[in-house]
Amino acid sequence: MSCVKGLKCRECGRPYPKEALFVCEYCFGPLEVDYDYDRIKQVLTREAISARPKNLWRYRELLPIDGDPTDGLNSGFTPLIRARNLEKALGVRELYIKDDSVSHPTLSFKDRVVAVALSKAKEFGFDTVACASTGNLANSVACQSAIAGLKRYIFIPADLEAGKIIGTLIYNPTLVAVEGNYDEVNRLCSEVASKYNWAFVNINIRPYYAEGSKTYGYEILEQLGWKAPRHIVVPCAGGSLITKIWKSIREFEKLGLIEKAHTKVYAAQAAGCAPIVTAIKENSEIIKPVKPKTIAKSLAIGNPADGIYAAATARDSGGGGEDVSDDEIVEAIKLLAQTEGIFTETAGGVTLGAAKKLIENGKIPKDESIVVSITGNGLKTQEAVADKIGKPIRIKPNIASFEEHVRRH
Ligand SMILES: *Cc1c(COP(=O)(O)O)cnc(C)c1O
Ligand SMILES: [Zn+2]
Numbered sequence: 001m002s003c004v005k006g007l008k009c010r011e012c013g014r015p016y017p018k019e020a021l022f023v024c025e026y027c028f029g030p031l032e033v034d035y036d037y038d039r040i041k042q043v044l045t046r047e048a049i050s051a052r053p054k055n056l057w058r059y060r061e062l063l064p065i066d067g068d069p070t071d072g073l074n075s076g077f078t079p080l081i082r083a084r085n086l087e088k089a090l091g092v093r094e095l096y097i098k099d100d101s102v103s104h105p106t107l108s109f110k111d112r113v114v115a116v117a118l119s120k121a122k123e124f125g126f127d128t129v130a131c132a133s134t135g136n137l138a139n140s141v142a143c144q145s146a147i148a149g150l151k152r153y154i155f156i157p158a159d160l161e162a163g164k165i166i167g168t169l170i171y172n173p174t175l176v177a178v179e180g181n182y183d184e185v186n187r188l189c190s191e192v193a194s195k196y197n198w199a200f201v202n203i204n205i206r207p208y209y210a211e212g213s214k215t216y217g218y219e220i221l222e223q224l225g226w227k228a229p230r231h232i233v234v235p236c237a238g239g240s241l242i243t244k245i246w247k248s249i250r251e252f253e254k255l256g257l258i259e260k261a262h263t264k265v266y267a268a269q270a271a272g273c274a275p276i277v278t279a280i281k282e283n284s285e286i287i288k289p290v291k292p293k294t295i296a297k298s299l300a301i302g303n304p305a306d307g308i309y310a311a312a313t314a315r316d317s318g319g320g321g322e323d324v325s326d327d328e329i330v331e332a333i334k335l336l337a338q339t340e341g342i343f344t345e346t347a348g349g350v351t352l353g354a355a356k357k358l359i360e361n362g363k364i365p366k367d368e369s370i371v372v373s374i375t376g377n378g379l380k381t382q383e384a385v386a387d388k389i390g391k392p393i394r395i396k397p398n399i400a401s402f403e404e405h406v407r408r409h
Contacts, residue, residue, distance in 0.1 A: 002066040007207055008034040010309075018066070020124055020204045030306075031207045033064040041255050046226055049257075056112050056215040062251060063215070064208045065119050071144055072115020074104050076215050080223035083372075085339035090359055094369040096229065097336075098220050100376070101344050106143045106167065107377035108136035108298075108345075109216055109241065114144045114201060116212035121199035127151055128198040132189035134182050134237060134298045135164035136376055141201060142171035153198065155185050160297060163380035181292055183303045202238075206305075213241045217248025220371055221258055228252075228261030230368040231319070233355040235347045235375055236267045236276045237299040239310030245373075246313045264319035266364070267310055268354030270294035270329060270346075276304055277321035279311040287311065295326045295384045296346040298376060320363055324353035330388050332356060333378060343378035351375070 007016035011029025022031055040061045052058040056076025057069045081097045100109040114137070121129055128151040131141045138154045145152040154168060158177035168175055178185045193200040201209045221228055228249055234242040246265055252258045269277045272294030275287050287307035292300035304310065314321050324332070329349035336352050337343050344352075355372045358364045378385070393409075395401040 003036050003040045003061045004064050004066065005034045005036050007031040018064075020126075020199065022204050022206045033207055033211055035062065037251075037254055044255060044257070046257055049222065056115060056212070056219075059215055059218045062211075062218070063116055064211050065116070066123060069115070069119050070122055071118040071148055072111060075111040075115045076103075077219060078103055080220060080371075081340065081342075083340050086336070089335065089339050090356060090366075092359060092364075092366045092370060094367075096220075096224070096369070096371045097340060097342060097374050098216065098223075098371055099342060099374050100216065101342055101348065101374050101378070106136070106139040107380065108140065109213070109375040110136040110140040111144070112215050113137075113209045113212035114140040117199070117201035117205050117209035118144050118148050118150065120208040121150070121201070121205055122148065124199065124205075126197070126199035128153065128196075130154065130189070130192070130196075130198045130200045131202055132156075132182070132186045132200070133202075134300055135160050135380070136298050137202065138168040138175070139164060139380075142168045142173040142175075145173065146171040153192075155189050155192075157182050157185055157297075157300075161381050161383055163382060164297075167380060182301050183289070186301075210240045210244060210306075213244035214248040214251070216241065216373070216375075217245035218252065220245075221249065221252050224369075226258050228258055228263045229371045230262065231264050231266065231364050231370045232373065233266045233268055233351055233358065233364075233370070234373045235299055235351045236269050236310050237301045237304065237347075239267075239276055239304040239306035241373075241375070242267055242310045243306055243313050246317065263317065264364075265314055265317045266319040266354065266358055267314045267321035268351045269321070269323045270296040270299055270350050271323040271325050272296075273300045273302055274321075274323040275302060276307050276310045276314075277323045279307065280314050280321035283315070284311075294329075294346075295381075296329055296350050297381075298345060298347045299350060320358070322354035322357045322361075322363075324350055324357065328353040328357075330385055333385055334389070336374070337378070342374060344374045345376035345378050345381040346384050347376050348374040348378070349384075
């Protein structure tokens with residue numbers, strides 16, 4: 001049973017068939033999946049969803065596959081945590097962390113998009129998958145394609161963190177480290193994609209792949225008791241996640257799964273790579289590409305594919321955007337660990353750091369519900385904090401040596 005009608009151009013609305021297409025041949029707009037919402041409304045009730053297994057496929061009618069899902073059957077439904085200690089630290093009344101730092105199997109929200117992309121790639125009959133990645137996507141494609149038994153080519157900027165590289169190589173894909181930044185990797189991959197008949201998850205499969213991000217939003221709404229929060233802060237790289245969280249809210253409204261929502265969404269970026277936040281702050285319709293320079297490598301996309309849509313989403317919702325320095329990123333990583341026990345990667349530092357600033361500036365009121373999107377795990381980006389935390393006390397293996405330290409501290 002499929003609720004997918006086909007693809008549709010986001011700009012001109014022209015319909016396209018369900019194929020591995022991603023760009024409108026008339027206006028070059030991006031293609032999006034088009035669903036039959038009347039049909040979905042008949043089957044997808046709160047009760048139906050609640051009765052299903054706790055993974056991202058519990059919203060399957062809103063995901064772009066035709067048959068049964070084959071990948072990511074243990075992904076999704078990560079914790080939504082009421083962050084009481086962080087509420088005190090920031091002086092706010094109601095704050096939640098949506099915690100994809102513990103996503104199965106590769107500890108970032110990319111497990112969601114890859115689950116959908118691989119299920120779809122198999123439906124299309126591809127035997128090889130590929131991606132251009134800032135790190136987390138590489139981990140998840142390498143891992144999930146190993147499970148699926150697909151051939152894989154993974155392209156990354158050569159200077160990624162060790163955790164991201166090891167966390168990819170362990171699954172034994174062909175890993176291509178390109179001497180350049182992500183935008184150069186991506187440009188190369190577009191050329192490769194046009195020559196080879198592979199499923200590039202974030203190029204020719206992108207319309208399907210990107211839909212996986214909606215499950216992060218659906219889960220927030222379900223876990224809040226079928227309610228939308230007033231504010232959501234979202235990290236932006238290519239700008240897809242923020243638009244899909246927004247779409248998840250609109251879809252749940254349309255299906256009657258939540259009441260009319262008044263949620264404002266905010267884009268979070270590192271100051272060293274903030275093309276989306278800059279466009280939001282300057283109220284500009286265009287994205288000026290930048291050369292990234294930040295420790296938040298997972299977000300270091302200088303020319304974001306969905307940048308204009310991400311900026312428009314933040315603006316139209318009544319939200320906004322904020323950027324943070326590398327020092328503020330590290331401080332926020334430490335704050336989240338020391339209040340809520342969550343060790344997030346640099347992207348999470350960006351998000352919490354931006355949320356903190358938005359609260360301090362009064363852009364987010366202290367007495368309204370706030371969700372902070374934590375999308376990746378700190379064990380993958382240890383070099384960002386290694387010199388900025390304490391050191392162990394080193395002692396001899398005897399009680400006298402221990403007590404000497406106890407006396408001194
Ligand atoms: C990819 C990524 C993002 C941003 O995703 P986009 O949809 O490209 O904006 C956020 N957080 C982490 C940890 C990521 O890996
Ligand atoms: Zn078009």
